[in-house]
Amino acid sequence: MRLATKATHQQTRAFNHGLVLRTIYDLGPISRAEIARVTELTRTSVSELVGEAIDEGLVEEVGRGPSSGGKAPILVQVVEDARVVIGLDLGEQAFAGALVDLRGRVQRRIEVPVDGRDGKAALGAVERLVDELVDAAPAGRLLGIGVGTPGLVDTETGEIRWAVNLDWQDLPLGRILAERTGLPAFVANDSRAAAMGEYLFDVNRRAPNLVAIKIGHGIGAGIVLGGELFAGDGFGAGEIGHTSVVDDGVECRCGRFGCLETVASSRAVVEQALAEAARHPDGDLARRLAQNGGELTIDDVAEAVRAGDEQARRIAAAAGRWLGRAVAALIGTLDIRHVVLLGNVTHLGDPWLDAVRDEAARRALTLLSRETSIEIGGTSEDTVLLGASALLMSRELGLVPAR
Amino acid sequence: MRLATKATHQQTRAFNHGLVLRTIYDLGPISRAEIARVTELTRTSVSELVGEAIDEGLVEEVGRGPSSGGKAPILVQVVEDARVVIGLDLGEQAFAGALVDLRGRVQRRIEVPVDGRDGKAALGAVERLVDELVDAAPAGRLLGIGVGTPGLVDTETGEIRWAVNLDWQDLPLGRILAERTGLPAFVANDSRAAAMGEYLFDVNRRAPNLVAIKIGHGIGAGIVLGGELFAGDGFGAGEIGHTSVVDDGVECRCGRFGCLETVASSRAVVEQALAEAARHPDGDLARRLAQNGGELTIDDVAEAVRAGDEQARRIAAAAGRWLGRAVAALIGTLDIRHVVLLGNVTHLGDPWLDAVRDEAARRALTLLSRETSIEIGGTSEDTVLLGASALLMSRELGLVPAR
DNA sequence: GAAACTTTGTCCGTCGACTTGACAAAGGCG
């Protein structure tokens, strides 16, 4: 429980409420007595808190468990569709929105292409998306709206400071959506939202600290510390895409030279592949280029890698090594043992992942990198959308970080 | 307030106690009514908490302040010598220990050279140092022992995992000192301790997040997030000295190649200076080398820089630029607006600092680095020792992070 | 200079929330 100022009884209560909820969420079906043991609260307090959660409809009793020499426990469980959340992913190519239940399962999904819309037009598309999902949601069970968007976002006010592609600047999206729907809204940077999704919905990976790096068009990391998203002083924590890594690098869209994005993003990989195709007109990449009518996507390159094309493999490995450098810096700085990789560049598969791991291990202090796991995370298209939902759920239900 | 498990009334109380104490510490002399306004606690609660602090001898009434149209307020203030802390700095060349009061003022200081001692002998020296300081401390006012040491430290158990120079491995120093003296003891890595010292004792710089980088023999950063030291999953957060930055670098004492330490530490600077002296036997550096009987220290180089020697200046700037790279990575990763530089390499002065700033600005996303301040911090020899004291005080008195 | 108004600090009663202890219900075990 992080407090701005004073501590009160209400906060204590809210914290314990969240703690019990989280315990049921993680360990359920579970008995009240067991919750008391795990949380170290008394059985009395747990009973009261569980009762409250049942009244709210969040939890239900589901029969009795086996006895262990005494009265058989009454098991309680989270009602998975007790609430739904609207999760939005304002991607660079398309806006996706969905109704998500408490387990992070997508109930209904809508996607609209961006088609170059920006400014007011883009905002209008978001509003229509939200309206449609609000209408589709079961009455009275809608908990709120979580939004993941590229760019710099003030998560406290829900204001988008700066989103290049959509040409949004100082747009109070959180307030706009909250006023339109009467629901709480939470806006976060897409990489950070995805990180929180990995943290909340992946039951196996419940370490208190986690870094999720999303490598797609851009590169950004979400840093979860002690179960909470770390924002930094200016909501820019994790913006690693624009630290320069190449000494005499090419110009980046940010205006500077040699940024990580210029060598490790999907755009960079595709450009490398195009150059390679031009150099070897009879190669696999050139063949795919011709097939696709002069266009190549990251997934074309990924397929070439899987098909065993040596050039594609080299390109993937090179991109992976650049990323590995950044991962090494992260590990060295924060000593976080769990690194999750997200975004479409992960489709490049093992040659790429191995390069990331190898380079990270070689560049970070052995003692640290030895115990660090670097894995590819949720590969679904919904990572950001789910993460945004996770953030809203975590905030509205007061789900408390485990351990 | 970060909680492992449940929240209780006692924690609420402890938190508010610390909050009041911290408010008096920062804003004192201050009236109870003013504390109530700042903390948003009621006057009643504040009165009780202040009364408690007075009973503990931590706070005293110091006359009345000016009236603002009503009864003149009774001002209270922290009794600066109400408690003393033993702060230890187990440096690579010498062990320093001191009694430190609540304002971070050194009351009595002892220093013993290490003289190559390690293992048990070094531990013995530490114990003698502590014994002497315990005897010198005013009876009943000793709050505990804070230790800053190089190496990897488990701050939770007070166990030193690995300290190369002293040849300590898995040494439970915290427990040893606690049992020997009956006092609470807290052990932390030296850079991290120094960071906490900068945070706690520098009244002007009270942002919630701060990074302090200590550049001496080794290079390490302490990361303060939300007023608390961030340790990472394996107590290695901030170990940036051994991330490799040079592609075809020289071998580092850690066994790998091109680490930051090989180009930006005091050792690296001195080596560069020696090479320069050999190259230009009639230069300023060579002259100083001869004067000192074949030895050069970082301070000799610093003096050469101040004297305007162009070669020394170039060496300083080069070292600064390498560090600037690391700072850029830090800012990009964490978006922390306050960076403090500590350690004897800071003696190189403006040419070095300018290089750090310039390189950091050029390599980090403009939007972030623009508002970041990079300053040289407490230049006294006691930074680590004071920081270790700060950590213990912060923990034992429950001093709560401001804002 | 007295009355009216402010501000401060404390006292007392209230209330919210966790804890303790007791107890009935419900099961296993000898």
Added chain:
DNA sequence: CGCCTTTGTCAAGTCGACGGACAAAGTTTC
């Protein structure tokens, strides 16, 4: 079948923040 355990609940106790009232000690106004 009786004894022991475990579970869940109830009533009483306690801790600690809150709110209102009030005296003390100022300032401002007339």
